[in-house]
Amino acid sequence: MPRRTSAAPLSRAGVLAAATAIADATGLGEVTMRRVAADLGVEAMSLYHYVSGKDDLLDGLVEAVMAEITREAAPNGVERAGEDWRIDVRERCLAARRVMIRHPWAPALLSSRTTVPLAVYLYYEGLLADMINGGFTYSLGHRALHALGSMALGFDRGVFSPAPAGGLDDAAAEAEFAELAAMLPQLSAMAASEFHDNADPTLDWCDSQTEFEFTLDLLLDGLQRAHEAAAPRVPRGRRR
């Protein structure tokens, strides 16, 4: 039991920083009131002075992530020029994605929150403002936020992932894998085809940056089309 070495007083920010460090290092499942407290050299109950409970701690983690996205999108504290809604929205989504890649636990945390923290609304406010400035109606802006879905926050929340349950270490597992591939002929053929085309080794042939950008541009294309169909004359900003 390491006593607290530094006399630095506890604070909400300190508690959240400790929790973030644990999540980054060992995953969200290890983020426990007792564990966070132990890392701070303190008992679990002390945390309740800075955080109203476990739920508030998790909301705090979300706020920290959203703040990091804001810094990522405006590196010098300045917002983008804002001449083209499409570039602005795209850059916001890509900035969010860079942060999500740094914190792989964040998408699951975001998805699991039952109540939406204010910081998330502030982020959506910025996205919507980009589009309204670009001449979107509120109706189309509303549809756009839904259409972007989790892409707006920088992740692809499909349940689809290339490796099925269980590893393929021994021969038994390999036989099981072959049987499974027989049940999934198209998915197997797709995996084989994509492997072959791809210089990149097995890791991350799925959910790569190019997949993300393909989907994002597909959505932005569609929104741009819907926008121009409703208002063929672009009010301000330049065309692509």
Added chain:
Amino acid sequence: MPRRTSAAPLSRAGVLAAATAIADATGLGEVTMRRVAADLGVEAMSLYHYVSGKDDLLDGLVEAVMAEITREAAPNGVERAGEDWRIDVRERCLAARRVMIRHPWAPALLSSRTTVPLAVYLYYEGLLADMINGGFTYSLGHRALHALGSMALGFDRGVFSPAPAGGLDDAAAEAEFAELAAMLPQLSAMAASEFHDNADPTLDWCDSQTEFEFTLDLLLDGLQRAHEAAAPRVPRGRRR
């Protein structure tokens, strides 16, 4: 403690049915080994004869939901004709959505699973087969599965939802709400505008069926365009 009334022997299907009933009635959080067992008039440890643990029970719930989607998409046990990939894919997504609406806990469960159950792969296999039959390359099929994301399983996994944390019961909460609206001018204006246009009362003005279908058609439009750009001559099936 109600003893087990019927002498019906326990079974995996029975355990899953009890768990599904609990989730439907009171939410996923109440699905507990002890609670499921109690509803079956049995002790928690008895469940381990039919389910290898809590994780296996949750995988079982996912399998039950996927089976329900399959039944929903092929009501009489027959698959669709398959003349147009777009109609086939669309109908599969809408069938999945009808099931998700019946089991509001399912999207969160699907998203939280760290390992993907076989039933989910079988579902994706069907979706991919629709597109390959429609002349898609494996590369475009792969991109399409990613692009559809959670829409493929019938839900819109954005974190966006209209009501911020906390109710607006008393005057204090209402003042807080006004302050919050001032921080979110565009979102507030959007909400007001959409409310005004919508005959439908407050409930579900967001995440409605029309929003879902708008996003789905936006994605299908984009995929169709990408498909036709790569292979301008449609191999089989009719054009829209």
Added chain:
DNA sequence: ACCTGAACACCGTTCAAGT
């Protein structure tokens, strides 16, 4: 004001024992 120890009400899961 800030931190603590003991306790409470829950979890999932094990194990040896019953029938």
Added chain:
DNA sequence: ACCTGAACACCGTTCAAGT
């Protein structure tokens, strides 16, 4: 074979008590 009671190792959280 199927079910059980007691126990274990964890949770988040409360409360009265320390300083």
